Amino acid sequence: MEEFSIYSDGASRNNPGEAGAGVVILCKGEQVAALARYLGTTTNNVAEYQAAIMGLEYALERGASRVSLFADSELLVKQLNGQYRVKNSGLLPLYRRAKELIASIGRVEVQYIPRAKNKEADALANRAIDEKLVEK
16 A cells, blocks of 8 residues: 655636646655646636645555645645535535545545645646647
């Protein structure tokens, strides 16, 4: 069984606007994945959830037994830790999916980190947007 550290970030330009999700995953201190996905037009909070879900799905698919999920979204962290209720109906399905993944993995710690400590995930989220915009 593996232990993963997941750094997730979502980006949305104009909020709502062109959005992307970025995830950096470490196992035993070594980077094992860097994921970026263009999300179309959505809000920053949706993008944050999509990024966290991407990371949790990756960890679950690889048999993770323990996960530390780091995000610079206070809303996401406090909702997943039960400190804030999910009031936005658009976030509810994403919240439920994240909680389902957390329950499937078992041992998941969700922690807030300052944006300055999440630069790689942020860069991946923005790169996903930039690459899609270049295609248009």
